[in-house]
Each structure stands twice: as C-alpha cells, then as structure tokens.
Amino acid sequence: MTESLNTGIQQRVLALRSIFSSNQAYRKFEDRFGYLLERRRAEIAAGVIAEARCVALIGASGSGKTTAARHLITTLPEVVSNDLETGRMDVASLSVPTPATLKFVGQTTLAALGFPLRREKTAQTIWDMVKDHLAARQTLFLHYDEAQDLSRHQTPKELNSVVSTLKSLMQHPVWPVGLILTGTEELKTIINHDSQLARRVFPVEFPQLNPLLDTDRVIHLLNHYTERAGMSGSDDVATAEFAARLIHAADREFGLLIELAISALEEAMRSDAEKLEIVHFTQMFRKRSGCIDGLNPFVAADFERIDCRRLLDRGGET
Ligand SMILES: Nc1ncnc2c1ncn2[C@@H]1O[C@H](COP(=O)(O)OP(=O)(O)OP(=O)(O)O)[C@@H](O)[C@H]1O
Ligand SMILES: [Mg+2]
Known part of the structure; x- marks a missing residue:
C-alpha cells in the first residue's frame, strides 16, 4: 500500500473517531449537568450561596464515560474551558x-x-490552595475521571x-463547587460509603447493550458509520443475528462496539472494498485478539460462550 493511500485511510478513520454518538444515558447526563449548571449560575447572579451537587456517571470499562464527559465539557456552548485573559475555567x-x-x-x-506545586506542602495547605484557586478561576464544576x-x-x-x-x-x-464523578461500578461503593455524600449525588448509569432489544439501534448505528466512511453495508451486516x-x-x-465497528471499516478500506462485509469484522477481530476462528464471535456458531473481553484485552497486551 502506498504511503499516500495509507495517509488517506488514516484521515478517514480519524474522521470516524471524531463522531460522537449520543444515547439515552448521555442525554440524561447532559440534562442533569445542564440543570445544575443553570442553577449554579442563577445563584451566582442572585448573590446566593447554596450547596453544590454532584453528578456521577457510572458504567463498565468501554461504555464511553470518558468520551461522554469530554464531549459534554467541551461542546456545551456556554462552558468556558480555559480563558487565557480572565483565567476563567468553568469546569476543571x-x-x-x-x-x-x-x-x-x-x-x-x-x-x-494550572498551579503545579513546586514545594512540599501538607495536605491541609494543598486543599486550602485548591479551594482558593477554584474561586479565583471561577470554577463551577470539578470533574474526576476514574473516580x-x-x-x-x-x-x-x-x-x-x-x-x-x-x-x-x-x-x-464562599465558593461551593459541584462535582462530576465518572467511574466504574466500584464508584457506587464510595458514594454509598457516606450518606451525606450519597444524598448530594445524582447517579446516571450507562447500561449494557442488550443483544435482543438493541439490535435495531446497532444496525442503525453501524449504517451511520458506514455511510460516514463513504461506503455501503452488505445485507449480511444488516441482520439482527x-x-x-x-x-x-x-x-x-x-x-467498545463503536470502536470495533470503526476498526472493521478500516479493515474494509485497507482491502479496498466498496461494501462493508462480515469478513472485515472477522479479520479485524482476528488481528486484535490473535485468536483462532473457533473463538471468533463473527465466525463461531456458538459465539455466546466466547469471552470476548478477555480475548481483546489479551490481544491488546501483545
Ligand atoms: N458516544 C460515543 N461516540 C463515539 N465513540 C465513542 C462514544 N463513547 C465511547 N466511544 C469510543 O469507545 C471507546 C471507549 O470509550 P471510553 O474510553 O470513553 O470508555 P470508558 O467508559 O471511559 O472506559 P474505561 O472505564 O476503560 O476508561 C473509545 O475508543 C471511544 O472513542
Ligand atoms: Mg475512561
């Protein structure tokens, strides 16, 4: 494959990776955050100081928590991420x-x-400084990923x-700050560890996809990415099975599903195919996991028994 062809494919794949696909849980997360943000802004405008609240986004690895939080913070038009002139940072x-x-x-x-410490200080002093800087930067929310x-x-x-x-x-x-916590199931243990914290948290969960109920959604999603890649899908990839x-x-x-779909589309681009076929998924999974066809969920008859996560994780290590 020539270098320019390769660069072209990489650019097309990057364009696919930059698509953000919304879902019901994301909309709930966005709604809740939008509500808390508006409330906080109204309080500041009215000179009222009230306790801030927390939104917790909980989901398994690969559900899309980091992507969702990043998208929310960087795309809400009224959120200033880092204004160099005023120093304003609405969300850190x-x-x-x-x-x-x-x-x-x-x-x-x-x-x-934006204030890396140069000298050793006690935890108490450090957190006093954090609180001062949150006020100085007019920060309304603090987001901790991998919470x-x-x-x-x-x-x-x-x-x-x-x-x-x-x-x-x-x-x-003086300057209450809201929290956004994103993390896996264990985050619930932390939240429930303290009833005062639990009372202030609004949880949003990223549910797992259901292989019976979500097939239409997945076919639609795959179709969307295929079209955006400038390709069409074969009839075989548009079935519920x-x-x-x-x-x-x-x-x-x-x-993770979107990630696999993009990898399969990349595979199709590399083989210069006009249509996205099952074979592109088979090849993609084979490459990522390094496993035999009997363990490939796109080939094996009894695919439900295969532990795909373990295979993909193991493949990623090599
Ligand atoms: N809404 C989305 N639209 C498009 N792609 C997405 C979306 N959410 C996640 N992805 C893709 O899925 C992959 C995993 O997402 P992400 O890293 O956000 O998951 P995570 O829940 O934070 O996982 P972990 O707990 O392992 O950190 C990424 O490659 C990302 O590009
Ligand atoms: Mg993450």
Missing part, C-alpha cells in the same frame, strides 16, 4: 491519580487548575478524608 477536569491519597489528589487537582480509584489501595481513614474533602468543596461557604454477534464481541458496551 482530571483523572484521579494513583495512589489516591488526600495529598496527591489535592496536588493533581491544583496542577489541573472509582479514590477507594483503591486506600485505608478506610484515607478514604474518609478524601470523601469529606470532596464534600467540603460542595459545601464551601449479526448485530447480536457485534454486541457480544463488544462485551455489550456501547463505546
């Missing part, structure tokens, strides 16, 4: 660092606000101190 976003000690989470939050890590390798005492610090941000007497195989291959996760 970061991943929970490891180890998630009070001090390290504070230090990483400070860095996300389930807040409880990983943590002593109960450390977890308590992190949770009470997060609560204290929402209850700050094929959709069920694709859902299974993606371990029922929405984001």
Whole structure:
C-alpha cells in the first residue's frame, strides 16, 4: 500500500473517531449537568450561596464515560474551558491519580487548575490552595475521571478524608463547587460509603447493550458509520443475528462496539472494498485478539460462550 493511500485511510478513520454518538444515558447526563449548571449560575447572579451537587456517571470499562464527559465539557456552548485573559475555567477536569491519597489528589487537582506545586506542602495547605484557586478561576464544576480509584489501595481513614474533602468543596461557604464523578461500578461503593455524600449525588448509569432489544439501534448505528466512511453495508451486516454477534464481541458496551465497528471499516478500506462485509469484522477481530476462528464471535456458531473481553484485552497486551 502506498504511503499516500495509507495517509488517506488514516484521515478517514480519524474522521470516524471524531463522531460522537449520543444515547439515552448521555442525554440524561447532559440534562442533569445542564440543570445544575443553570442553577449554579442563577445563584451566582442572585448573590446566593447554596450547596453544590454532584453528578456521577457510572458504567463498565468501554461504555464511553470518558468520551461522554469530554464531549459534554467541551461542546456545551456556554462552558468556558480555559480563558487565557480572565483565567476563567468553568469546569476543571482530571483523572484521579494513583495512589489516591488526600495529598496527591489535592496536588493533581491544583496542577489541573494550572498551579503545579513546586514545594512540599501538607495536605491541609494543598486543599486550602485548591479551594482558593477554584474561586479565583471561577470554577463551577470539578470533574474526576476514574473516580472509582479514590477507594483503591486506600485505608478506610484515607478514604474518609478524601470523601469529606470532596464534600467540603460542595459545601464551601464562599465558593461551593459541584462535582462530576465518572467511574466504574466500584464508584457506587464510595458514594454509598457516606450518606451525606450519597444524598448530594445524582447517579446516571450507562447500561449494557442488550443483544435482543438493541439490535435495531446497532444496525442503525453501524449504517451511520458506514455511510460516514463513504461506503455501503452488505445485507449480511444488516441482520439482527449479526448485530447480536457485534454486541457480544463488544462485551455489550456501547463505546467498545463503536470502536470495533470503526476498526472493521478500516479493515474494509485497507482491502479496498466498496461494501462493508462480515469478513472485515472477522479479520479485524482476528488481528486484535490473535485468536483462532473457533473463538471468533463473527465466525463461531456458538459465539455466546466466547469471552470476548478477555480475548481483546489479551490481544491488546501483545
Ligand atoms: N458516544 C460515543 N461516540 C463515539 N465513540 C465513542 C462514544 N463513547 C465511547 N466511544 C469510543 O469507545 C471507546 C471507549 O470509550 P471510553 O474510553 O470513553 O470508555 P470508558 O467508559 O471511559 O472506559 P474505561 O472505564 O476503560 O476508561 C473509545 O475508543 C471511544 O472513542
Ligand atoms: Mg475512561
């Protein structure tokens, strides 16, 4: 394959990756966040100081949490992400660092606000600085991705101190800040660990795809990506059975399904095909997992017994 052809394919694939596909859970997340944002803005305009709230987006790995949060923060027209002149940062976003000690989470939050620490300081001082900088940057929401890590390798005492610090941000007497927490199922343990926190959280879950109920949606989604790739799909990839195989291959996760569909389209582009066929999915899965056809959900008769997640994870390691 010539270099220019290769570059052309890469550009087409990048264009597909930049598409954001909405779904019901995303709309709920967006609605809730929009509501809290408006409420906070109205309070600021009226000079009222009220406790802020938290939205938690919970879903399995590959469901699309990070993508959803990034899309929400960067595309809402009224959200200023980082104004260089005024220093305004409506939403500060970061991943929970490891180890998630009070001090390290504070230090990483400070860095996300644009103030990396140069000298060693106590956790208390660091969080006082975080609160000052949140007010200085007029930050309305703080987003922690991988928020389930807040409880990983943590002593109960450390977890308590992190949770009470997060609560204290929402209850700050001068500049309360709302939270967006995105994470896997374990995030629920953290939220439920503290009833005061639980009461302030609005949870949104990314449900898994259902191989019986979601086939039409998946066929529609695949069609959309195929069209955007400038191709058409063969009749074989527009069946409920094929959709069920694709859902299974993606371990029922929405984001992972889109990722696999784009990889199959890339495979079709590389073989210079005009139509997207099942064989492109078969080849894509073979390459990603390195497994034999008996373990390939696009070929095997009894595909439901295959643990696709394990195969894909293992393939990704090599
Ligand atoms: N709404 C979406 N539209 C298009 N592609 C998406 C969407 N959501 C997720 N994806 C794709 O799915 C893949 C996984 O998504 P993402 O990384 O957001 O999942 P996650 O839930 O954060 O997983 P993890 O828990 O492992 O961090 C990414 O390649 C992303 O591009
Ligand atoms: Mg993620």
